[in-house]
Amino acid sequence: MRAVHVTAFGETPTLVDLPAPTAPAGGVVVDVELTGLCRSDFHGFSGHDDSIQLPYVPGHEFLGGIAAVGEGVTGWSVGERVTAPFVCGCGDCAWCAAGQSQICPDQSQPGFTYDGSWAEQVVVPAAEHNLVAVPESLPGTSVASLGCRFATAFRALRERAQVRPGEVVAVFGCGGVGLSAVMLASAMGASVVAVDVSPGALEIAESVGAHRSVNVTGLNPEEVAAKVRAAASDIDEGDSSSLAGTTAAPGPGPHVALEALGRAETLESGLLSLDPLGRHVQVGLFAEAPRTLIPRVVALELSILGSHGMAAADYPALLEMLVTGAVDPGVLVTRELGLDEVPDALAAMSGGTQPGVAVIRP
Structure with a gap:
């Protein structure tokens, strides 16, 4: 798969071909439809997050369709349209059981603790706990920022x-x-x-x-x-x-x-x-x-x-606001980029962030 690859903090990343991920036990692989370009991605790229191990693929908010289902996953099928929080809970601890996965002590984060969504595919661990079903009626641009900015x-x-x-x-x-x-x-x-x-x-x-x-x-x-x-x-x-x-x-x-x-x-x-x-x-x-x-x-x-993100269990109330038209995050989108444009766009954030929200279509 094509992916944006960071090999050194602060140096412009490259677009490369990487092995496509396989679905882990309990997790899924998602074909990325849209993903966001967020200021948090720039913080990670700049070396401000100790959880990142080089080299890595950034990207932590995304929308897509399930491409593969790992062993032990029930209730989810290939082709379903989904998103996930940028903080994925382990699904087993007391915090996750209480619906507070955003503070899970064993959390994982795409684009930070493992390869993220600036690629054609991304993994979601503990899928039964972290996946969020997205109505087909919602435009992709209205959903792409739900993994981080809008949900947070x-x-x-x-x-x-x-x-x-x-x-x-x-x-x-x-x-x-x-x-x-x-x-x-x-x-x-x-x-x-x-x-x-x-x-x-x-x-x-x-x-x-x-x-x-x-x-x-x-x-x-x-x-x-x-x-x-x-x-x-x-x-x-x-x-x-x-x-x-x-x-x-x-x-x-x-x-x-x-x-x-x-x-x-x-x-x-x-x-x-x-x-x-x-x-x-x-x-x-x-x-x-x-x-x-x-x-x-x-x-x-x-x-x-x-405030550090939002657990998947809390997404229905937010999605209801989108479905009823009470809010439309899509109107905040001012730029749509291809993967080949992302390395320069990320590096350019050192000079400030352009107004509005940018999304990436792999």
């Missing part, structure tokens, strides 16, 4: 932050997971403040549900927090104009801050923007440990919540 945002908002209708949610970083969070929070009945330095990303955020957008180019965390609090206050006043590029006085802050970049200054901005009893959800991955404003967390009784 869904669980971060619904289960971790427990967002309620009428609350204000500030999303810091409008890449793939941030834009997913904007769309989902709006669909959940929250008012959304989108925060970024890219006018293109903020424009997309407004088109998918952001009530306010805040361009924070060149601002320090205190200045960012002041603008975000002003935007949250302005929502209550019913003004539909964007706050991008403006300066406003501080006001009441958001109830929830979701950080989707993995930057120390953005985490700080989120914590500074929150009202007392606010909830900060950390989704972005850090290359190095950030400073945390613990005295503020204690004084205002803030909550800091981690």
Whole structure:
């Protein structure tokens, strides 16, 4: 099979022919229909993840059809259309039994702990536990990001932050997971403040549900927090104009801050923007440990919540939102690449991420 192959961290990968995988006991092989190009892939490629062993094939969110079924697998057949979480649980531990596979101590991750989906085929271990059936009616572009970005945002908002209708949610970083969070929070009945330095990303955020957008180019965390609090206050006043590029006085802050970049200054901005009893959800991955404003967390009784993907058991509620049309992740897709375009696209992420979501068609 053709696959994107990384042989050295930070060096442009190559497109090669590799032996096609065989279905392991309990697992399946999936023919990849679409797969995502995610910022997490760039973190792995840059050497920020100790779980990766060179050489390897990146790619951790995908959609496809079952090509082969391993020994002992029941309930799944060749040809069925499926996806899987980027965190695959072992299926045997207490955490998996409780439906919390995203924190399974014996988890595996395509594109990180084993060869991923930037290829014509990918393996899903413990298939009966990790596979998710995908309705044929859903377009591939609407499903391709469910393995990571959209599902991660869904669980971060619904289960971790427990967002309620009428609350204000500030999303810091409008890449793939941030834009997913904007769309989902709006669909959940929250008012959304989108925060970024890219006018293109903020424009997309407004088109998918952001009530306010805040361009924070060149601002320090205190200045960012002041603008975000002003935007949250302005929502209550019913003004539909964007706050991008403006300066406003501080006001009441958001109830929830979701950080989707993995930057120390953005985490700080989120914590500074929150009202007392606010909830900060950390989704972005850090290359190095950030400073945390613990005295503020204690004084205002803030909550800091981690969110790491979503177990297969929780996908039906998310898929129902897609089937009913409440959300459509497909509108976030701005680029479709072939495998031959991926090596250069991955290397180019060192200069920043293009607005929207990119998908790969092997």
